[in-house]
Amino acid sequence: MPLTAGAGDALDGAPAPDAHGPDGDAPGPDADAPGPDRDAYGPDADALRRQDPEIADILDGEARRQDEDLQLSAAENFTSPAVLAALGSRLANKYAEGYPGRRHHGGCEYADAAERVAVDRARALFGADHANVQAHSGSSAVLAAYAALLRPGDTVLALGLAHGGHLTHGSPANFSGRWFDFVPYGVDAESGLIAYDQVRALARRHRPRAIVCGSISYPRHIDYAEFRDIADETGAALIADAAHPIGLVAGGAAPSPVPYADVVCATTHKVLRGPRGGLVLCGDELAERIDRAVFPFTQSGAHMHTVAAKAVAFGEAAGAEYRRYAHRVVDNARLLAAHLEALGLAVTTGGTDTHLITADPAPLGLDGRTARGRLAAAGMVVETCVLPHGDGRGIRLGTAAVTTQGMGAEEMAEIARLLAGALRTDGGDGTGTAAVRAGVRELTGRFPPYRRG
Numbered sequence: 001m002p003l004t005a006g007a008g009d010a011l012d013g014a015p016a017p018d019a020h021g022p023d024g025d026a027p028g029p030d031a032d033a034p035g036p037d038r039d040a041y042g043p044d045a046d047a048l049r050r051q052d053p054e055i056a057d058i059l060d061g062e063a064r065r066q067d068e069d070l071q072l073s074a075a076e077n078f079t080s081p082a083v084l085a086a087l088g089s090r091l092a093n094k095y096a097e098g099y100p101g102r103r104h105h106g107g108c109e110y111a112d113a114a115e116r117v118a119v120d121r122a123r124a125l126f127g128a129d130h131a132n133v134q135a136h137s138g139s140s141a142v143l144a145a146y147a148a149l150l151r152p153g154d155t156v157l158a159l160g161l162a163h164g165g166h167l168t169h170g171s172p173a174n175f176s177g178r179w180f181d182f183v184p185y186g187v188d189a190e191s192g193l194i195a196y197d198q199v200r201a202l203a204r205r206h207r208p209r210a211i212v213c214g215s216i217s218y219p220r221h222i223d224y225a226e227f228r229d230i231a232d233e234t235g236a237a238l239i240a241d242a243a244h245p246i247g248l249v250a251g252g253a254a255p256s257p258v259p260y261a262d263v264v265c266a267t268t269h270k271v272l273r274g275p276r277g278g279l280v281l282c283g284d285e286l287a288e289r290i291d292r293a294v295f296p297f298t299q300s301g302a303h304m305h306t307v308a309a310k311a312v313a314f315g316e317a318a319g320a321e322y323r324r325y326a327h328r329v330v331d332n333a334r335l336l337a338a339h340l341e342a343l344g345l346a347v348t349t350g351g352t353d354t355h356l357i358t359a360d361p362a363p364l365g366l367d368g369r370t371a372r373g374r375l376a377a378a379g380m381v382v383e384t385c386v387l388p389h390g391d392g393r394g395i396r397l398g399t400a401a402v403t404t405q406g407m408g409a410e411e412m413a414e415i416a417r418l419l420a421g422a423l424r425t426d427g428g429d430g431t432g433t434a435a436v437r438a439g440v441r442e443l444t445g446r447f448p449p450y451r452r453g
């Protein structure tokens with residue numbers, strides 16, 4: 001029996017619930033509330049503290065860190081309390097190998113229902129024929145796309161890692177570089193934009209089986225139509241690894257790869273604000289191959305609590321509040337990028353179209369690692385990143401999390417001032433760092449990511 005999708009026709013047209021973000025009307029979790037909600041969801045912070053204070057302390061520390069520090073990681077966000085509730089639900093106990101209606105385990109009626117809703121909402125949200133919501137992570141989604149389309153040894157064209165490609169785009173330390181023959185393309189030295197002429201020339205020369213477009217640090221929109229044209233001319237499949245921008249796509253704030261790519265791989269935990277996990281979208285022709293590539297080829301039991309949480313996140317992302325959120329994320333990133341330039345950092349491509357900014361702090365006399373260290377000492381979380389055509393590393397930051405907290409234009413200016421203050425200190429315990437840290441605490445204190453119960 002073929003393991004075809006469970007994308008239920010019967011569920012087509014099911015209305016998505018209203019947006020339910022942490023900045024919406026949802027009440028925060030109330031640890032003291034007895035009654036049906038707590039019984040249904042099971043997890044109980046008091047039980048954890050009674051039984052295992054060591055881990056309870058660690059989790060409290062992490063919650064405090066998320067509350068008090070400024071989360072400028074380009075890859076992170078704050079899920080809604082509803083997403084967290086689904087993640088902590090008793091679906092975590094359920095084994096469900098296979099797809100809805102064709103499982104290898106018994107007792108899957110609710111697991112099936114959750115997955116059908118998740119698939120249906122993902123298809124509606126992205127206008128895709130087919131969605132696989134079981135991939136455990138973004139990397140698992142890419143692995144599934146390769147498994148569906150490639151054989152070991154095939155040639156694949158992807159953005160080189162030194163120019164912003166992901167590990168799964170041909171790193172020798174990753175399955176991708178081990179099992180496939182990756183040919184890297186790059187970004188233009190002057191503009192920082194993808195060198196589409198080079199992509200076409202390399203595709204003509206190497207005739208790859210697949211072309212991958214997508215990046216961990218490219219701040220601009222990708223021209224999916226151009227990639228489609230190159231793929232068509234050279235007989236390649238097109239895989240869009242939209243792990244970063246997919247949340248903007250969901251909110252109508254970035255162009256969609258879905259009409260152009262044969263397979264779209266994504267994560268659900270970045271701008272999209274869902275649980276940590278992967279997503280694969282494709283047309284009907286590839287639906288069965290993709291599903292078989294996820295299960296049984298690369299995974300077995302799906303994480304059904306995560307699948308349910310993905311359904312919740314897709315439901316939120318279909319709402320008007322989320323559309324406004326996605327556009328505010330980009331507005332905030334553009335403002336922050338302009339502030340960083342004014343501070344003297346060299347912002348890659350001169351700005352951003354997305355949530356993501358990369359910048360070289362060299363004009364301030366700092367390398368990326370030193371800059372990240374000074375920011376961390378002041379309570380600001382950013383990553384280092386590659387700088388195409390540069391010597392050292394830069395810093396990468398994003399506005400998805402701070403926008404979820406409700407920050408806007410004024411706060412972007414304040415964040416820039418705090419960043420500048422931290423970068424100017426020596427990163428020690430001097431008063432400079434302490435003063436910036438106090439400013440960070442004051443700012444985050446006004447925009448708590450979760451309501452306190």
Ligand SMILES: *Cc1c(COP(=O)(O)O)cnc(C)c1O
Pocket residue numbers: 075136137138139140142166168214215216241242243244267277278
């Ligand atoms: C984040 C990301 C991934 C990997 O996601 P994980 O869930 O960490 O495995 C893959 N590709 C790109 C382009 C990414 O940005």
